[in-house]
Amino acid sequence: MTLRTFGDMYCWCCHLEDAMYSCKKCARSYHRRCVFEMPNYPEPLFNPESMDPSSMDSCPECVAADETVLYSMKNVLPPQLNYILHYVIGKLKSDDFMFENYYDIPKPKAHTRSRAVIVKFMDILTLEKNVKHEVYKSLEGFFGDAKWIRHNVAVLSGRKSDEMTNVEKLIHLIASEMLTIDLCHECYVRKQGENSIENLFITACSRPHLLGWAKTDGITYWPVKIMGIDLGKKIAIVHTFGEHKQLELPLRDCLIYSHDSPSSNRRLQGQLHGWKKACKEMRRHMELVEEKHGKVVLAEEKVRIRCTLSEAVQRMFPDWKLKIMNATALKYADEEELERELEVRDILQQASSADDESSSTDED
Structure with a gap:
């Protein structure tokens, strides 16, 4: 050595x-x-x-x-990012608390092997303190710190130990939360609040979601929000209207939204009632998106996705523009654009204020 x-x-x-x-x-x-x-x-x-x-x-x-490379997080400033991350910490401290062993890990004592080989101590409590003090500038920074827990366990207990198996579950949960936040941090925050699931789906976000049809069962096309696509792996992550499910589907089973459904009533069979409810939700969502972002350009029937998600979104919502926020200065063409981009911060601040009021009430 x-x-x-x-x-x-x-x-x-x-x-x-x-x-x-x-x-x-x-x-x-x-x-x-x-x-x-x-x-x-x-x-x-x-x-x-x-x-x-x-x-x-x-x-x-x-x-x-140093700087997030995630598509949806480029306009989120550190105070809002760390507010979002406090929900992730809450998941790690959930009722069953299966990760209790990693919450407040005793610090290595002097002159021990642990002290000699552990170069950066980390546990969930330390992550929580960092979030409280708005340390993180990116999701990657938070995830990088969380992985110190796994690294330290691997060094002390071995890469194939039972302890390593447990800590991998912790890292997997955090990675899953990171993915959900990346898909849409506004949807993520709303989901933690008291909004009904229907309101969650029809509310228009500051960054509009690509609308489409997807074969959720391999047969029937269902109205969906296309939250993410991977052109290399040819997969898409969608949120379904009506059923409110998150699914990972082959890209070939997803179409850009058109006025007419690719599915006939004959194929819907016993799903007709649920399908009509989903379409009603989609129409209401489109109304809210038009109010917020301008006209929605629908595709011709059965148009597949052959470009990046951002390009497809821009084509569907040509009036929508997103300018990257700068932590020290915000430069916009006019006040209307500024107000549009600050709405995401308003959502987070309102949620934060609601939490503070709830805490004050509990103390009283």
């Missing part, structure tokens, strides 16, 4: 020893073979003038944490 005077001796990716590629911004270290093989992460940043080829200016986790 190579002795180290800085950084982590264990690789962030595989959790094995002799990780010699260290990050200058954090305590993470990597094997050379691992640092360039992190799927869905940006490449590390190296200083070309550095005499030490194993020293990274910024590792993939730090590059990701």
Whole structure:
């Protein structure tokens, strides 16, 4: 084992020893073979003038944490982001509290193996404090910190231990919440509140959702919001009107919304009542979207998705424009655009105020 005077001796990716590629911004270290093989992460940043080829200016986790690359989160400022994240912490502290062992982990004592090999202590309580103090600038930053819990367990208990199996469930839950937030953080916040599920689906968000038809059962086309698409894997994540389900479907089973349904009444059979209810919800949602974002351009019948989600949304809602918020300055063409973009912050602030009032009432 190579002795180290800085950084982590264990690789962030595989959790094995002799990780010699260290990050200058954090305590993470990597094997050379691992640092360039992190799927869905940006490449590390190296200083070309550095005499030490194993020293990274910024590792993939730090590059990701500095500025979110997630499509839907680019206009969310840190105060609102951390307010959203407090709901994630709430999920981790739910009634059954299956992750209680990771909430308030005892800190390693001096002169122990734990103290020698753990370079960054982390537990759910620490994450909660960071959220309270608005530490995180991106979902990736929060997720990167959460993964220190897994890394520390892997180092202390082993990669194939029972403890590792349990902590993987924690990381999987957080990853699932991150995905849901990325699909639409406004829908995520509303879902935590007291709004009925119907109101959740028909409310128009600041970033409109692509509307479509989807074969939810492989046969019948159902009205849906297309929340995310992966052109590489050829899959789509949809939220169904009426049934209010989240489904992952083959992209070939999804069509851009048209006035006429691709399904005939004959194919609907016993689902006709539910289908009509779903279509009614869709029409009401479209009315609210038109009030908020302008005209909705429907497709011709049976038009498949052959572009990115943002391009498809822009075509369906040509009057809608989203400008990225800057934490220090907001520059918009006119006040109307500014008001439109600040609505998402109003939603979060109202929810936060409601929580504060509820807490005050409980204290009284």
